[in-house]
Amino acid sequence: MPELPEVETTRRGVAPWSVGQRVLSVEVREPRLRWPIPADLPQQLCGQQITAVERRAKYLLFRMASGSLLVHLGMSGSLRVIRDDSPLLRHDHVQIQLSSGDRLRYNDPRRFGCMLWLGSGESHSLLEGLGPEPLSDVFSGELLYVRSRGRRGPVKPFLMDGKVVVGVGNIYANEALFMAGIRPDRPAGKISLARYARLVEAVKQVLTSAINQGGTTLRDFVGGDGKPGYFAQQLTVYGRAGAPCTGCGRPLREVRLGQRSTVYCVACQR
């Protein structure tokens, strides 16, 4: 479910109700996520005030005086603010009671996400070695060009490699490559600097646009405020295999690259 725009949408939805609040209690109903939720997580959080909610790559970081709560939504996770008495649902694995009376609920059917504690000053292996944020100035055509030299693998998995740049998942990699007119299976090391500059602009544009529309809702994504995202209506290639290309009308082709479905136009993308 969540790519960077969905995680950022969640952050924006959750932050106003979280920042300044104190954690009263933490109920872990199912600790078996990607990595088990540490048994001492509740005691680390309890009594602490949330000072900020930040995002690095697709990780959410709830900042507190003695450390940070690190949350990843995996493929199917969501984090919502509960402001009424709505009942707990299937796969609501963690509930955090805030001093305002509101609650944060973490739901994740597939349990590919994680929820970990990061002490102040500690680094975490999950956050080390990550590439730059895609919406920062560090992410440039030059960066992709330099990092790709000598690489024979296709450009799409390269673009989705978190050590190169973070936050470009399968939906937006497909969309950005279409926007930039680049075939997803072209060897990364053979693409020119000028074309990489186009690709970077496309990534920034598609991510920014998706964030502004509250992310992409497929199946049941909801942001922190419980509202769906509206970017799905603008997807040009993802999920449209066989349908006509919005540029030339020819049917879009689907292949698998790095075990991910890849959709592109054989005419518009070279």
Add this chain to the structure above:
DNA sequence: CGCTGACCCTGACGGC
């Protein structure tokens, strides 16, 4: 180091 495929897990969907 770069690349590939297996794997973690539940649920939805299509074919029979």
Add this chain to the structure above:
DNA sequence: TGCCGTCAGGGTCAGC
């Protein structure tokens, strides 16, 4: 109606 295979927005890890 039920059963079975396939696929899904994430990422790590082992092996070559």
